[in-house]
Amino acid sequence: MTEIFHHFFELVAxxxxxxxxxxxxxxxxxxxRTYIWFLLTYFTVFLYIxxxxxxxxxxxxxxIKRNIRDWNARREHQSTSRDYTTKEVVKSSATSNERTTPTRNGYTSVPMTDQFDSDTRLNEMENALKIYDDGHYIHAFVIPNYEEPEALLRDxxxxxxxxxxxxxTYIIVLAMEESEVDxxxxxxxxxxxxxxxxxxxIITVHPKDVPGESRGKGSNVAYAAREACDYLVRKFDRRRVVFTITDSDSAIPELYVRHVEKALTESEDPYNTICSPPIFFSRNALNVPAAVRVTDIMWSIMVMQNLSNPRGLAFPCSTYSLSMLLAEQVGFWDTDKDAVGEDLHMWLKCFFKTGGQARSVPxxxxxxxxxxETTSYISNIYARFVQAKRHYNGVADVAYSLKSAFSKNGHSLDTESLLGSSPTTMTAATTYTSSSGKRPSCLMSCSFFDKAMVVFHVLEAHMIPATSGWLMFAAVPITQFLLISTYSPIADYYPSFQNPIVNSDFYAYMFSLVQxxxxxxxxxxxxxxxIYEGLHRTVDAELFKKGNSETRTWKNYTDYMWLPVSAxxxxxxPSTWACVKRLTRSEEKYVVAEKIFTEAIVE
Structure with a gap:
């Protein structure tokens, strides 16, 4: 019976x-009639989502804006403190409830209450991020690459x-592929x-033509992480090592690492915490066609909204961080062709193999x-299409999540196996028990509701792209042509056909609702x-320190005219093709997305 269900799950997509x-x-x-009800239901659910x-x-x-502005305020506060450490500030009046504070032109008086509120806020930020200064965690950045520009990797x-x-505290794991020349x-x-x-x-070289492996980021990361673990456990306590999996073109701000430290320190269960950031395309966005730009903007928006999930069920994309312990205990990254969506697949594997204990922290x-980016407009469009096909091959996770969620044998790692059986490791688990006396989340069981929500979000991520384009763009016009148009061919071929939109006021009203x-x-x-437009300019100006000529302007609103084409x-x-291809489970040749990079660009 289980095999029958597993076979059915493969057919869902x-x-x-x-x-x-x-x-x-x-x-x-x-x-x-049923079709009209179906369209109304689909459109209503889609609108709600x-x-x-x-x-x-x-x-x-x-x-995002709050974190960036708090970070800048903290750095400005530190800079101001250094500039004025040798200066004395003297009260101008003993009877005044004011004190002097330095300004650009000298000193001025500000109400003590205002200054106190400002100092309190800055002190709170200092305390929140102070743990990073101690360097408790060792950060191993795994950078898989294949035929990427050397200048891009260096940058x-x-x-x-x-x-x-x-x-x-930083260790670079440069994950090379043996199949790449030189x-x-x-x-x-x-x-x-x-x-x-x-x-x-550390440099690792993933061997080529490994039996049972599929070429791609996942197999490279799996090999690199295993090699790095063998090396790092001889030098560091494995509880301190955090893997950050990233792409060759990922520019990671220092603020990200600080917040990873903060999240792991505050977590009741850092060994089951997966840190998931938003993605942002700004390094060369002004050099590519508008259709490519707007596609990646939509991709960013979808990742960003996914992060604000209150139950820790946010899926990572491209870059994410997790403990070495978690990677080891779930058996590292899968390497077969069903694990091509490496980031989402690894999250699902961690979630299901820990019985729902592993969760995301945004x-x-x-x-x-x-x-x-390529050298010509048409080739750039084609390269983005090829990249989209590769991304949507992650539809394999639809079957994987269904199998994992509804399998009777569901995977679960208990706390002892997750943290290791040594007394010192088990003692570490109690260190992260909250002061309120709550049980760490690693001791909680995964509810059926959580599994169902994970499956729903996976279906949402892959089934909506494969269906919404057809139904949203074509369903209403085709229905109008077949049932309402005076040129409808149905009357010629089916004279006895009872048109519900024409013959029934109720269904005419229902179809009006659909429209x-x-x-x-x-x-x-x-x-x-x-809203994204304002965020983009804020991030460029305040985090990446770009000038007005290097970021999006009001003229870029015209990019959204390309949305129907991009969609x-x-x-x-590509999503429909990836779904249909699951019937044969054939594997395409792995093609790296082309990128042009000039090392002289500095942000």
Whole structure:
């Protein structure tokens, strides 16, 4: 019976995508009443989900801006404190309830209450991030790459080298592929550029043609993490090591690492915590076609809204951090062709294999990525389409999540196996028990509701792209043509056909509702886009320190004219193809997204 269900789960994605296509012409003809009810239900649920996404996106935007501004205020406070440590501030009047504070032109008086509130807020920020100064965790940055520009890799690593604790707590794991020509000289050249910049620099070389493995980021990360673990456990306490999995083009701000430290320190169960940040495309966005830009903006928006999940069920994308203990206990990253969506798949594996104990903590600090970029407009569009096809191959996680959620044998690791059986490791578990006496989340069981919500979010991530483009764009026009148009071919071929929209006032009204809701469907996403524009400029100016000429302006609002093209070309078509391909489970040739990078660019 289990095998039957597993086989059925494999069919969910392809059958859903095919049903969305075939229902368009045949639904109005063979079951028109049911079809109208289906459209109204689908559109209403989609609108509800979109509104929910909009609200969560607003929360994420607020938190990102707050973190950036608190970080800048803290740095400005530290800078001001250093500038004035040698100056004495003398009260101008003993009877005044004011004190003098330094300004650009000298000293001025401000109400003591205002200054006290400001100092209190800054002190709170200092205390919240102070744990980072102690350097408790060792951060191993795993950077998988294959045929990426060497200049891009150097720039990505250089940004990490500029962090304050890079020489004391950062370890670079440069994950090379044996199948890349001259990978050894390339890795050696990169390592030479960063002598004494990090605590350690490890180079791993993933062998080619490993039986049962599928080429891609997941298999490279799995090999690199295992090799790094074997090396690092001989030098450090494994409880201190945190893996940050990233991409070759990920510019990671120091603020991200600080908040990872803060999240792990405050977590009741740091060994089951997965830190998930938002993604952001700003490194070369002005150099690519508008259709590519707006596609990646929509991708960023979807990741951002996903982070504000109150139950810790937020999926990571591209970059994320987790403890070495968690990676070891779940058996590291899967490497078969069903694990091509490495980031989401690893999150699902951690969640299900720990019985729902592993959860996400959102890190509201954007990771800056690079858009796909080539030398010509058409080739750039094609390269983004190829990248989209590779991304949507992660639809394999639909079957994986269904199998894991509804398997009778569900995987679960108890606390002892998760933290290790040694007395010292078990003692560490009690260290993170909250002062309120709550049981750590690692001791809590996973409810059926949580599993169902995870499956729902996975279905939402993969089934909506494969169905919404067909139904949102084509369902209403085709239905109008078949049932309402004077040129409808149905009357010629089926003279006895009873048209419910024409013959029934009720179904005519229902179809009017379908049309009205259909008009509203894109509105929440457009509202997200408008809010995103303000966020983009804030992040560029206040976190990445870009000038006005280097960021988006009001002219970029015209980018959204490309949304219908982008939705079809980079979402509907590749996601549908990925779903249908699951029927054969064939594997495509792995193609790296092309990127052009000029090392002289400095942010």
């Amino acid at each position: 392809p059958l859903t995508a095919l049903a969305a296509i075939f229902i368009l012409p045949f639904g109005p003809i063979f079951f028109p 979109s509104i929910n996404h909009f609200l969560k996106f607003c929360i994420t935007v607020r938190n 990505t690593i250089k940004r990490l080298a500029q962090h304050r604790n890079a020489t004391t 990978h050894a000289s390339k890795a050696a050249s990169i390592k030479r550029n960063f002598d004494d910049s990090f605590l350690d620099f 890190i509201f600090v954007p990771i800056n990525l690079t858009n796909v 009205a809701v259909g008009v509203l469907l894109p509105m929440p996403l457009l509202l997200c886009a408008m 079809w070309l980079f979402m509907t078509l």
